[in-house]
Amino acid sequence: MPLLWLGLLLAATLGMEQLEGVLRLIEPDSREVIYRRDTFLALLVQHVMVVLVASLLAVAIGVGAAIAVTRPAGRDFRPLVGQLASIGQTFPPVAVLALAVPVLGFGTLPIIMALLLYGLLPIVRNTLAGIEGIDPAVHEAARGMGMTGVQVLRQVELPLAAPVILAGIRTSVTINIATAAIGATVGASNLGDPIISGIVNGNTAYVVQGAVLIGLLAISVDSLFERFMPRLAPR
């Protein structure tokens, strides 16, 4: 299944020219129906890179924070981290962009910042749920057998919570693939470019091209997760 979607994505990226006839139907009056300011491949690569960097950072920070607040020493910060992650998600990415541009300038950095904040919640929430959802008896036994904190974390908590954590990462990445498009408004060139440019110039065909590619990318990545994610361990 992931191969099918990846194939479609690649075909659409490289062969958009072939669809000129179909796209002409959407926008019969425009001079140009294929977006040509940049190749779709370059835009796709840019898009993937931005999401990848933002997601890796979100995973590192999100999983790290959730682990930290489930340790005895960090327990006091548990409510705070939960709230911060929620605020990150309720804060619209566009607003983050608007606030980040004066500080970070135009280009890729502000969008990475926005995606990072936006993608944090599902990761933090799921990591907390995964770790806190472990049967307390398992935890008790692990400590009672003489495992150290690090051993409990690595051999018991993380493996048992992994499916739930990965589900959070999957949600986060998929949302970010779609959200990254707004980066085009602050000069990050990615698959959002054709969409923004289409809206500005009143060219629906551009919008369709960007949207189709983003959609295919999101589905491809999601099906990759589906394919390679470990099943929820029996409890």
Next chain:
Amino acid sequence: MIELFDVTKRFGDEIAVNDISLRVEKGELCALVGTSGCGKSTTLRMINRLIEHSEGEIHLDGQPVRTFNEQLLRRRIGYVIQSTGLFPHWTVARNIGLVPRLLKWPRTRIRERVAELMGLLGLPPAEFAAKYPHQLSGGQAQRVGVARALAADPEILLMDEPFGALDPITRESLQHELRDLQARLHKTIVFVTHDMDEALALADRLVVMHRGRIVQQGRPIELLREPVDNFVASLLGGVERGLKEAGLTRVSERMLPLGPRLLARERVAQTAPLRDALSMMLWHRVDRLTVVDDDDIPIGELSLRRLVGGRPE
């Protein structure tokens, strides 16, 4: 040997365990009994420092537990809990081998030890080694829990209501097995339970706790015969204490040699508890039983009058 000297545990303002002193000899099975919330589990968990005591001292073989490294201490003490706490993502064999692995035993030695323990607890390795905990019945899971606790051959075993979640038949057979194991292994065991029959059946020594204090301790039969107060008396079964005592006394202690009379039809083993003999009399509506030895050969007789401790006719 485990010793507690004037140990107190406070959670905030609440006193969970109040100034208790206790000594469990090597090779002894000591049962802590009492109503829920009396502090028996807290006492148990202070021994392996899952809970730190607030005051007093706890010694293992004369050494304060606080002087040990926490993890190293726990690896020396077997620990069994009611809900087993088996790791769901590990096989039975891996679960049992946990502590030896933490102690960095060589791999082949761990494998041998796991196989040995599985045999000891009636879990054929060929059938069970590769299974996961969710594929086990409650009784099998608890056997694995006991095997895991015994894996590194600890001298001390702490058991927190280990059989509390099992059905009565499985519970009884595991109690039997524990008694057999104990007869062979001579571990020092602290056993928490609220099941008085279980405590009476297993314990060398009974410690009754109430509201964080020890109210009485001694051999089960002593507590049955001379409870210090009404609480202990009612905890030990109230009016059923007679039956509980009969459960601890063997037929051979009350039987008389074969007399001139005809043998009674119903037979009872000399090793059976008096309680069983009484039950048979009630069931068959007779007042005399023939006592037989292990080979079913009559060796004496037991009358109702003798059973209840009266003089011979």
